Amino acid sequence: MNCKKIWHEKLYCHFGQHFLIDELLYKKKTNYQEIMIFKNSFFGNIMVIDDVVQTTEKDEFIYHEMLTHIPVFSHGLIKNVLIIGGGDGGILREVCRHKTIENITMVEIDHEIIDICKKFFPNHSKNSYKDSRLKLIIDDGLNFTNKTKEKFDLIISDSTDPIKYGKNLFSSKFYLNCKNCLDKNGIFVAQNGVFFLQKKETFLTLKNLKKHFHDTSFYHATIPTYYGGIMMFAWGTNNIEYRKNTLKNLQSRIKNAKLAFNYYNAKIHISSFYLPEYIINELDKN
Template sequence: MAHAKTWHEKLYNHFGQYFIIQEILYKKKTEYHEVIIFKNSRFGKIMVIDGIVQTTEHDEFIYHEMLTHVPIFSHGLVKNVLIIGGGDGGILREVCRHKDIKNITMVEIDHTIINLCQKYFPNHSYNAYQDLRLKLIIDDGLNFIRETKETFDLIISDSTDPINYGKNLFSLEFYWNCKRCLNKNGLFVAQNGVFFLQKDETILTYKHLKNIFYDTQFYQAAIPTYYGGIMMFAWGTDNIKLRKKNIQDIQLSINNTKLNFNYYNAKIHISSFYLPQYIINELNKN
């Protein structure tokens, strides 16, 4: 009996997760990234960029709902949104579900990723790229945020890990420029890795954001694809009231939109800001 072909993630030197490959759908180097897309019986289609799992067909909804709806419902009056990264279209899909949002700007460095995901992961974007509110810009995220004169109510950084081109989106310069581009009561959120395995990344982000925002915090979700514990989402704003909304206010906002979710709900929203003590201890040291 032939051995099944496996793929091994290379995010960590000391160990990593394996996936059994049913079929390789795409394997090529783009202008910026080495990309592999393959099928797995449990996770469906999986996209790998530069040796690291980026998204999967079957559990993407957790990540995309949490990185989108927690800040939108916390803010309550989002009209202008900037998405940096997010070429798979999942964040864009969730943002587009909010009909009160007027303008959506998305900046992605690699147009090939967008094309690949529309072909192999059509449900990620779910036709969101055709939304008339969208302005799509192909550019490096740091370059865009450094040069733009536009301002936003919400900035979502859906970057790769801080490796290669992703490093720019974890820099102090990037965070400062995001703050500069926020309207009054504006909110910045970003993926920040799995704390148990990427502690230094989270602590560095925490130090940077504490120098910039009045209210710096993290919230979390458990996402099977990003194994090793809970995934962290960075949060920065000058209006601490956005994080202090009670469950009744969040539920009322959800009810008013008439949206349904697969992971996110009002209780998850509130509880996601309660972190395990080992994380609190590390953050308090800094």
């Protein structure tokens, strides 16, 4: 399916980014979402869901490393992990790199997205779906967290934006469910969009998180694919000590894990919780 045309993202009504489609690789509407995958000469394969860019081959490592390793190394003793969403396999890949993690549960609403990404984004998952620690469940994240009796040290919500089925994963009910699924010192993290263009979503997340966690915050990373500034990640836990980790302590944990990264490191870890002044001012006002 060869073509040369411009694709425009439709996340924002006033403006947005565009990509040149060098080759259309896949397009289908599943029971839950419309998926399109195309090749771009700079970003490689790009996946779009409901007209919003989800991931690219070029810079996915930034997103997946930051959403995974910030909470893992903050905690220091993660054994049981729950991943909500993340059907492209990137978060699963990064979680599986930690050999001290004993159990990984992944809940994805759309099984087709997993099969599609194994084909078109094999380096996202890197065969992590074959990891013996993984229990894969096809279900809605809100429904699963509402009924499960399991407890986790870490919950990572790797969802789409809060539209359609993604809305459930930004609700106060979902955050309450996650708190109830966490062990006493567990951590919840989630992608939370680009603040400069999605302020309302950030305000709503903070309001809802504060209802259920003693320590709520955001950390950030700069990811070229996500247009409009820095990408925000939501943070919720009842242990106020995790964000007080020293540089020396984090460096020791990273060294003991014997892992190498393309973006994440101990200094990035600490600095990611320091937000720009315009964000601090907006959050204080709201």
